[in-house]
Amino acid sequence: MDRADYERLRWRCIRRALLELDITLTRFLDGGEFEKLNDDQQQAFVELADMEDYDLWDLVTGKAEIDDPRLAQIVALIRKS
Numbered sequence: 001m002d003r004a005d006y007e008r009l010r011w012r013c014i015r016r017a018l019l020e021l022d023i024t025l026t027r028f029l030d031g032g033e034f035e036k037l038n039d040d041q042q043q044a045f046v047e048l049a050d051m052e053d054y055d056l057w058d059l060v061t062g063k064a065e066i067d068d069p070r071l072a073q074i075v076a077l078i079r080k081s
Contacts, residue, residue: 044070
């Protein structure tokens with residue numbers, strides 16, 4: 001992912017309707033965790049970032065589970081960060 005794509009992704013993560021989700025996602029990005037992901041994992045994060053706020057928040061907080069193992073792996077990393 002080039003710098004411009006990263007900045008667009010960061011902007012999407014910052015401008016969430018839920019402040020808690022905003023903080024959680026930007027902490028993951030700014031903390032360097034995103035940069036450690038391989039290309040497929042980064043794409044999975046982008047897919048998560050495209051989800052509706054309340055659906056994604058339920059995944060991050062553990063109120064809901066996700067069946068897709070690719071996305072579940074990234075959700076687990078977000079929860080740890």
